[in-house]
Amino acid sequence: xxxxxxxxxxxxxxxxxxxxxxxxxxxxxxxxxxxxxxxxxxxxxxxxxxxxxxxxxxxxxxxxxxxxxxxxxxxxxxxxxxxxxxxxxxxxxxxxxxxxxxxxxxxxxxxxxxxxxxxxxxxxxxxxxxxxxxxxxxxxxxxxxxxxxxxxxxxxxxxxxxxxxxxxxxxxxxxxxxxxxxxxxxxxxxxxxxxxxxxxxxxxxxxxxxxxxxxxxxxxxxxxxxxxxxxxxxxxxxxxxxxxxxxxxxxxxxxxxxxxxxxxxxxxxxxxxxxxxxxxxxxxxxxxxxxxxxxxxxxxxxxxxxxxxxxxxxxxxxxxxxxxxxxxxxxxxxxxxxxxxxxxxxxxxxxxxxxxxxxxxxxxxxxxxxxxxxxxxxxxxxxxxxxxxxxxxxxxxxxxxx
Amino acid sequence: xxxxxxxxxxxxxxxxxxxxxxxxxxxxxxxxxxxxxxxxxxxxxxxxxxxxxxxxxxxxxxxxxxxxxxxxxxxxxxxxxxxxxxxxxxxxxxxxxxxxxxxxxxxxxxxxxxxxxxxxxxxxxxxxxxxxxxxxxxxxxxxxxxxxxxxxxxxxxxxxxxxxxxxxxxxxxxxxxxxxxxxxxxxxxxxxxxxxxxxxxxxxxxxxxxxxxxxxxxxxxxxxxxxxxxxxxxxxxxxxxxxxxxxxxxxxxxxxxxxxxxxxxxxxxxxxxxxxxxxxxxxxxxxxxxxxxxxxxxxxxxxxxxxxxxxxxxxxxxxxxxxxxxxxxxxxxxxxxxxxxxxxxxxxxxxxxxxxxxxxxxxxxxxxxxxxxxxxxxxxxxxxxxxxxxxxxxxxxxxxxxxxxxxxxxxxxxxxxxxxxxxxxxxxxxxxxxxxxxxxxxxxxxxxxxxxxxxxxxxxxxxxxxxxxxxxxxxxxxxxxxxxxxxxxxxxxxxxxxxxxxxxxxxxxxxxxxxxxxxxxxxxxxxxxxxxxxxxxxxxxxxxxxxxxx
Ligand SMILES: [Fe+2]
Ligand SMILES: [Fe+2]
Numbered sequence: 001x002x003x004x005x006x007x008x009x010x011x012x013x014x015x016x017x018x019x020x021x022x023x024x025x026x027x028x029x030x031x032x033x034x035x036x037x038x039x040x041x042x043x044x045x046x047x048x049x050x051x052x053x054x055x056x057x058x059x060x061x062x063x064x065x066x067x068x069x070x071x072x073x074x075x076x077x078x079x080x081x082x083x084x085x086x087x088x089x090x091x092x093x094x095x096x097x098x099x100x101x102x103x104x105x106x107x108x109x110x111x112x113x114x115x116x117x118x119x120x121x122x123x124x125x126x127x128x129x130x131x132x133x134x135x136x137x138x139x140x141x142x143x144x145x146x147x148x149x150x151x152x153x154x155x156x157x158x159x160x161x162x163x164x165x166x167x168x169x170x171x172x173x174x175x176x177x178x179x180x181x182x183x184x185x186x187x188x189x190x191x192x193x194x195x196x197x198x199x200x201x202x203x204x205x206x207x208x209x210x211x212x213x214x215x216x217x218x219x220x221x222x223x224x225x226x227x228x229x230x231x232x233x234x235x236x237x238x239x240x241x242x243x244x245x246x247x248x249x250x251x252x253x254x255x256x257x258x259x260x261x262x263x264x265x266x267x268x269x270x271x272x273x274x275x276x277x278x279x280x281x282x283x284x285x286x287x288x289x290x291x292x293x294x295x296x297x298x299x300x301x302x303x304x305x306x307x308x309x310x311x312x313x314x315x316x317x318x319x320x321x322x323x324x325x326x327x328x329x330x331x332x333x334x335x336x337x338x339x340x341x342x343x344x345x346x347x348x349x350x351x352x353x354x355x356x357x358x359x360x361x362x363x364x365x366x367x368x369x370x371x372x373x374x375x376x377x378x379x380x381x382x383x384x385x386x387x388x389x390x391x392x393x394x395x396x397x398x399x400x401x402x
Numbered sequence: 403x404x405x406x407x408x409x410x411x412x413x414x415x416x417x418x419x420x421x422x423x424x425x426x427x428x429x430x431x432x433x434x435x436x437x438x439x440x441x442x443x444x445x446x447x448x449x450x451x452x453x454x455x456x457x458x459x460x461x462x463x464x465x466x467x468x469x470x471x472x473x474x475x476x477x478x479x480x481x482x483x484x485x486x487x488x489x490x491x492x493x494x495x496x497x498x499x500x501x502x503x504x505x506x507x508x509x510x511x512x513x514x515x516x517x518x519x520x521x522x523x524x525x526x527x528x529x530x531x532x533x534x535x536x537x538x539x540x541x542x543x544x545x546x547x548x549x550x551x552x553x554x555x556x557x558x559x560x561x562x563x564x565x566x567x568x569x570x571x572x573x574x575x576x577x578x579x580x581x582x583x584x585x586x587x588x589x590x591x592x593x594x595x596x597x598x599x600x601x602x603x604x605x606x607x608x609x610x611x612x613x614x615x616x617x618x619x620x621x622x623x624x625x626x627x628x629x630x631x632x633x634x635x636x637x638x639x640x641x642x643x644x645x646x647x648x649x650x651x652x653x654x655x656x657x658x659x660x661x662x663x664x665x666x667x668x669x670x671x672x673x674x675x676x677x678x679x680x681x682x683x684x685x686x687x688x689x690x691x692x693x694x695x696x697x698x699x700x701x702x703x704x705x706x707x708x709x710x711x712x713x714x715x716x717x718x719x720x721x722x723x724x725x726x727x728x729x730x731x732x733x734x735x736x737x738x739x740x741x742x743x744x745x746x747x748x749x750x751x752x753x754x755x756x757x758x759x760x761x762x763x764x765x766x767x768x769x770x771x772x773x774x775x776x777x778x779x780x781x782x783x784x785x786x787x788x789x790x791x792x793x794x795x796x797x798x799x800x801x802x803x804x805x806x807x808x809x810x811x812x813x814x815x816x817x818x819x820x821x822x823x824x825x826x827x828x829x830x831x832x833x834x835x836x837x838x839x840x841x842x843x844x845x846x847x848x849x850x851x852x853x854x855x856x857x858x859x860x861x862x863x864x865x866x867x868x869x870x871x872x873x874x875x876x877x878x879x880x881x882x883x884x885x886x887x888x889x890x891x892x893x894x895x896x897x898x899x900x901x902x903x904x905x906x907x908x909x910x911x912x913x914x915x916x917x918x919x920x921x922x923x924x925x926x927x928x929x930x931x932x933x934x935x936x937x938x939x940x941x942x943x944x945x946x947x948x949x950x951x952x
Contacts, residue, residue: 021611021681028485028548029477035899036885037551037892043544047558061537064557065496066504072561074868078810079574080860082432082846086578107862109870109921112880113562133534135461137527142458145451184418189427192523193507196577197430201500205530208503212527215520216450219415223451226414241417254423261427 047072048118051127058131063124066201069104070120074113076104088199090123093267094341097122098333122331123199128206128320137209140316141216144308148220152227155301161231167368168297169235172228175363176302177240178250179285180221182257183309187214189261190269197266206320207270213312224305252359253281256352267325271342272349274321275392278313279385280353281360286310288377289363296369322391329393339394346389346397354402357381412447419516431508431581432855435648440514440641445521446633453524457531460623464535467619468542476615477546482753482897484612485543487678489552489750491605491670492540493560494569496533498593501573502631503529505589508581513638521634528627539620549899551885551892552749559892562881564747564865565740568810572666575659579844579857580651582642587655588662590635595705596660597667598628599696604689605671611681643712650851653715658843660717661835664724665809668693672734673741677755682762690728690767698725720835727815727833732943735767735774736814739945742781742895743800746792746874746910747865749883751894754782773944785896786903792874792895795913800945804919804938805864806832808839816942821923821935828924828931870918875910 030043044055048063066088067073077086090100099121105114119125130136155161164172191211195204229237243250260277263269286306294302328338357378364374371377386396506522506529513519544553552559560566576589602625606618642648672689687695698721706716727733745752755763755778763770780798784790794802803812804819807829813819820831824841831837842848844859862868869877878884883892889906896903926934940948 019683019685021683021686023479023613024481024680026477026479026481026613028480028482029475030546030548030550032548033899035549035901035904036887036890037549037554038899039886042554042886043550044554045541045544045556046554047556057538057541060541061534065500065533065537067497067557067561072558074562075567075863075865076861077574077578078567078571078859078861078863079578080858081578082580082855082857084858084860086574086860107868109867109918110872111868112872112876113868114880133538134531135465135534135538138454138458138461138531141450141454145454149451180418181420185420188519188523189510192526193428193430193510195526196504196507204500204504205534208526208530211523212450215523216454218418219411219450222415222418223411223449226411237414238417244420245423255425258422258425258427261422262425264428264430 048124051125056127056131058133059127061133062128062201062205064201066199066204068120068124068199069115070099070102071115071118072113074107074115076107088197090121090199092197093265095267095328095338096331096334097125097328098331100334121199122327122333123203126200126202126324126327128202129323130206130209130316130320132206132209132316137212141212144216144312145220148224148305148308151301151304152224156227156231160301161228163298164232165297165368167366168294168299169232170239171293171297171363171366172299172302173225173236173239174243174247175250175366176221176290176306177225178243178247178253180218180225180240181244182253182282183214183218183221185257185261186273187211187218190263190273193261194266194269203324206324210270210274210317210320213309213317217309217312220305220308224302249360249362252356253285256281256356259352267328268345270321271325271345274313274317275325275388276346276349276353276385277356278318279388280350280381281356282313283310283384284357284377284381285360285363288380289360289371292377293367293369293371296371297367318388322388325392342392342394343397346394347399350397350399351402354399408447408449408452411449411451415449415520416517419519427511429511431512433512433581433583434853434855435512435580435582435642435651436645437512437514437641438645440644442515442517443637443640445518445637446630448521448524448630450524460626461535464619464623468539468616471616472542472546476613477548479613480547481612481614481680482548482751483680484609484614484678485547486549486552486750486752486897487674488540488543488617489556490560490566490748491674492536492543492553493556493566493749494572494670495601496536496540497560497570498573498576499529499533499536501576502589502594503527503533505576505585508577508585509638512581513586513641515637515641518634518637521630521637525627525631525634528631532624532627535620535624539616542616549751552751552883555749555882555892558882559749563749564744566748567865568666569670571662571810575662580655580853580855582638583651583655583659584857586635586638586642587652588659590631591639592656592659592663593667594628595632595635596697596701597663598625599700600667600671600689600692602628604687604692604696605674608675608679608681611686612679639709639714640712643709643714646713649713649715650849651853653717654843654848656715657717657720657835658839661720661724661833662809662839664720664727665806665811665832665836668724668728668733669737669811672728673738676734676763677738677742677752682758684762684765688766689734693728694725723833723835731815731818732767732770732773733815735763735770736943736945737811739774739777739800740803740812740814743794743802743945745893745895746794746878746891746905747881747883748893749881750892751897753897754778754785754895756782777944781895786898787905787909791913792905792910795874799947801938801941801947802919803945804830804923805866806830806836807863807920808832808836808859810863810865813938814942814945816945816948817939819935819939821931828920830920830923864918864920866916866918867921869916870921872916873911874913874916875907877916878910879907
């Protein structure tokens with residue numbers, strides 16, 4: 001027989017009735033014997049220093065999965081880009097965390113493999129306060145989509161959409177529809193893109209989860225739009241495309257969103273997205289326009305959809321962003337330079353965000369029952385933004401007065 | 403959601419994509435592939451509205467099983483031989499998983515198909531799921547299995563270990579270099595489509611036979627996400643095939659990715675399944691049999707070959723050669739022997755083989771005993787400290803191998819070793835295909851064609867180099883593979899946890915120093931080097947030195 005025939009015949013034999021392995025008592029349970037490392041104190045991942053006294057479950061499943069040549073990567077990265085650099089180069093952002101200037105440990109014949117003492121770099125001190133890992137992220141997002149489904153289903157059964165006035169239907173099909181493009185574009189090309197680039201797993205996982213919030217929100221709005229197309233006679237399910245492509249009110253937002261995806265520096269991308277654009281444009285549109293205008297126009301459903309995204313940002317995404325940048329503005333070596341870099345980002349992005357916000361102003365007069373004035377909404381957004389900037393230890397940029 | 407409403411929902415979310423009007427998204431990863439003529443191909447449809455609840459449901463089953471396993475004292479019937487190897491496997495696998503997440507953006511700007519980008523973003527979060535769910539399983543083992551040593555140092559050990567580092571290629575190959583080579587061909591077309599079957603299906607089945615039903619629970623849950631990833635890869639591959647200029651690159655990348663995956667995955671998983679099991683029923687499939695079914699029949703014959711009609715050049719020769727390595731050249735046995743030779747440089751315990759194991763091996767791999775039997779008898783004889791050295795420093799008719807510069811598994815099938823001077827350094831390779839990968843494929847010019855985006859093999863690829871001239875006791879403490887009494891080693895060449903039978907650093911002090919084969923190779927004169935080469939390739943099997951010339 002050829003080797004392959006032999007294998008085939010053995011395989012055929014094994015495909016006949018397979019016997020079942022019998023359980024055997026092995027007593028391989030924790031505590032069954034006493035020996036070095038049998039103590040419960042040895043039952044702990046011991047290759048990193050927890051942020052607080054008690055090591056968290058989140059840390060255990062996250063920390064050090066993405067390695068660092070300064071820690072235990074004694075043979076260094078094994079595959080590189082065309083320029084010979086591997087892994088997660090620190091200069092993919094201009095911000096610096098302490099330890100950055102210390103070169104990677106030198107390796108040579110007989111050098112040994114010891115790295116620096118953990119964490120070696122300020123970057124590794126970041127922990128996502130949301131403690132997101134798979135269990136939490138699926139639970140959270142599954143709850144959101146279940147809730148949204150129920151809300152829409154209830155509305156459908158109670159014929160709630162029938163109470164919308166004509167102009168409000170137009171408003172939702174065009175403007176709420178346009179916003180889903182923002183979520184989708186940023187979710188993919190800003191956030192998902194950025195999770196390749198940070199030097200620690202804590203950063204990249206938090207950014208991945210942020211990305212899924214935005215992509216989910218985009219789809220939430222698209223599916224809502226689909227339901228409305230089916231439920232409301234005359235609801236134009238494609239009007240959002242026209243608004244996004246050519247409504248002058250939306251072109252500022254579109255231009256800024258596209259510019260956000262063009263950022264090379266991953267910290268700048270997250271900063272411009274979560275510190276500047278979201279409070280000044282995202283919350284302005286969602287909280288100060290849609291959420292206020294909808295009930296006045298007989299719409300009690302849309303706020304529950306938009307509210308999910310409001311919560312994502314305010315309670316989750318902003319919540320990790322603050323300590324992520326707060327560590328850098330308080331860095332023991334580079335706080336000063338980091339703050340001036342961030343000041344520069346504020347000076348660049350605040351005017352763009354404000355221009356996008358102002359271009360939206362005509363939307364405020366479209367519904368029959370008007371929301372609070374645009375300027376009041378913008379002032380509220382600005383003061384929200386100022387609060388965030390102050391939390392980060394940065395000065396409120398003069399450009400905010402524009 | 404009903405199937406019909408999923409289809410409508412999926413149709414609707416296609417409206418989300420838009421062509422930039424003012425600024426292009428940043429382009430950070432290069433490729434030498436082009437997608438000028440590509441028709442857009444659809445991946446499997448998935449809408450987050452149904453995706454999140456579906457994944458949460460899968461989680462319920464996983465965490466429910468984990469609770470049940472602890473309540474039901476699963477560890478009273480888990481085989482230590484098996485779980486010890488999980489210290490290696492579960493230290494490796496979360497990094498490839500998370501690297502797969504990180505790889506997805508490499509494709510965004512390079513594959514012009516917004517619908518695929520959606521699929522890639524979902525794959526990204528799937529991979530976050532896989533990485534953290536596996537870390538969590540490892541944590542559960544650490545907390546509940548008799549010996550936490552090696553689990554507790556996991557991500558330190560993996561990154562600097564004698565054989566753990568080999569597995570790192572299976573992650574880093576996804577995230578650097580030419581974007582399509584890395585994130586599409588190496589990751590999706592080969593690693594996921596071919597090798598996740600042995601990783602996530604064959605191996606968990608073996609775990610169950612060794613009393614551990616949590617590994618199957620977790621990894622089947624992981625594997626259930628894989629069909630979507632495979633579909634992302636397939637759609638990308640079909641798009642790439644539309645541009646004829648890509649065919650040369652596809653041929654290059656399939657050859658490299660296939661061979662590297664074979665070298666790395668078959669080494670590790672083959673060893674776990676054949677040498678990590680206590681299940682010696684004759685009707686249980688051997689790794690070779692599983693490989694033949696999952697990889698040769700299902701992947702090669704049913705997936706790759708049909709793509710030939712679209713112009714794909716399938717590496718038939720390397721696929722037959724991988725089988726030849728596994729079936730005729732004892733690749734898995736050679737690797738297991740190497741891992742066990744260096745047991746002291748690892749962070750898990752390796753159980754000796756017994757008569758029962760021998761019998762099974764002989765039945766499944768006729769001729770096994772003549773090749774490997776004696777060495778494993780020596781391994782058992784030398785397993786408890788008794789005035790002798792660890793096996794690596796004893797005369798057991800085993801020549802310590804040179805590493806392969808490319809795949810980092812040593813040149814174990816001695817006759818296949820190839821030597822070459824590359825980048826000013828003499829390097830050994832386990833096989834011509836690995837020499838080609840380094841000297842020909844990973845270069846900025848390939849067969850006369852400019853390939854400026856191709857990656858590089860970098861790093862200190864021979865583990866031994868770092869410890870050249872060191873005493874073994876210092877090597878082991880430098881890596882941190884020591885238990886909490888400060889001297890008993892994490893690794894042991896047996897499963898006896900009686901402290902009197904366990905090796906300590908003191909036992910290692912008297913050993914001769916560790917020597918780097920590659921450093922020595924580069925110190926040789928050209929004549930010495932040629933003599934070394936001619937002698938090395940006459941060695942084996944089972945690492946036996948070449949017989950004296952007649
Ligand atoms: Fe995966
Ligand atoms: Fe190799």
